[in-house]
Amino acid sequence: MALSTYRMFVVQYKEYLVNIEEVVAQMGLVLGSLPDAECRIVFTQFDPDAVGSAVALKAILEHHFKRRVTILYCGAIGHPQNLFLCTRYNLKQLVVPIQSAPVACDGVTILVDSCSTTDKRIPQGLVLKPRMVFDHHVEDNGRVDRDGLVWIDNVGATAVLITELAQHLCPEVLADPLVALLLSLGIYTDTKSLKHTRKRDRLAYDIVCSNASETELTEAINYRVRESYFLQLTKAVRGWRRQGGKLVTGIGVVPADEGDHVSVVADELIRMEGITFVVVWVIVDGVVRISARSLGSTIDLNEFLKNCFGNGGGKIGPDGRGEGGAIMEMSLHKMFHDIRSRRVMEKMVRTTLSNAVLAV
Numbered sequence: 001m002a003l004s005t006y007r008m009f010v011v012q013y014k015e016y017l018v019n020i021e022e023v024v025a026q027m028g029l030v031l032g033s034l035p036d037a038e039c040r041i042v043f044t045q046f047d048p049d050a051v052g053s054a055v056a057l058k059a060i061l062e063h064h065f066k067r068r069v070t071i072l073y074c075g076a077i078g079h080p081q082n083l084f085l086c087t088r089y090n091l092k093q094l095v096v097p098i099q100s101a102p103v104a105c106d107g108v109t110i111l112v113d114s115c116s117t118t119d120k121r122i123p124q125g126l127v128l129k130p131r132m133v134f135d136h137h138v139e140d141n142g143r144v145d146r147d148g149l150v151w152i153d154n155v156g157a158t159a160v161l162i163t164e165l166a167q168h169l170c171p172e173v174l175a176d177p178l179v180a181l182l183l184s185l186g187i188y189t190d191t192k193s194l195k196h197t198r199k200r201d202r203l204a205y206d207i208v209c210s211n212a213s214e215t216e217l218t219e220a221i222n223y224r225v226r227e228s229y230f231l232q233l234t235k236a237v238r239g240w241r242r243q244g245g246k247l248v249t250g251i252g253v254v255p256a257d258e259g260d261h262v263s264v265v266a267d268e269l270i271r272m273e274g275i276t277f278v279v280v281w282v283i284v285d286g287v288v289r290i291s292a293r294s295l296g297s298t299i300d301l302n303e304f305l306k307n308c309f310g311n312g313g314g315k316i317g318p319d320g321r322g323e324g325g326a327i328m329e330m331s332l333h334k335m336f337h338d339i340r341s342r343r344v345m346e347k348m349v350r351t352t353l354s355n356a357v358l359a360v
């Protein structure tokens, strides 16, 4: 793929989109101002896009900029596909929990696939001061500190940006089968199996996909799903509340490694005829996590998340589909011990959220 073809698709999005040379120049400035500092790539949500982007960016920083790089993640690994990737490719060698390696002030912190430094998944007390941000959550970008490089672009996945950067700086990193596989998977999953792509997404996918093993990609896409997912889906269907095109439901209290099912359930429910807005909640470790989906323009997903929860955010796809999440602050920890208090807690969350969603 000729580079000029890429440049054609680097179109201005608000004031944030910069062209690839500008990105490279900014990277050079940031790294040049801290010549010996180690780079720490941080992501807040463990998913194929974040992991793929981080692993590929690490390779670019090592090969092209000759930097030492570590990759740190926040939160738990709970989605069955992520657990599969961890085991199959021994990712825990490559990506470590942020708690085990606190971000020191003298390092170059780089945030990928998120641009919020107030994300609830960042451990309390840890202040992230990213000098570079690579992200595609365009609607969130008001919250990022503008010191250094901020590349937030309206593409299907952060992996698209990193592929473009690699293609421009050192295409050889894309020949690595693991890098190619993870980037392909990042684009594939973030665009909902390539259903919601723009031209840049497809161009990037073509490049990375040609270097990834077809068998391994198929294996990672067709990951097995746990029984508990189906039980939680049943619970969500039984307990839903609907009003017009709005649907709100919960899957209750689940173990930490099953918390990511909430987004899979939300993806499933938004497909239902007549439904244009879905909110699904789950309680993990005494914290309420929300996954929201919207179709069309009747409800502003980001405004809803911010108004209701004061945090969170999402992204809007090329067809106007919204996808996002938030954390609801409720002091539930104390109630967490027996089965009866679990029911009380679930009821409290259900009522609060149903009222919030149905009132929109």
Ligand SMILES: [Mn+2]
Binding pocket: 049, 050, 113, 136, 156, 157, 158, 190
């Ligand atoms: Mn992403």
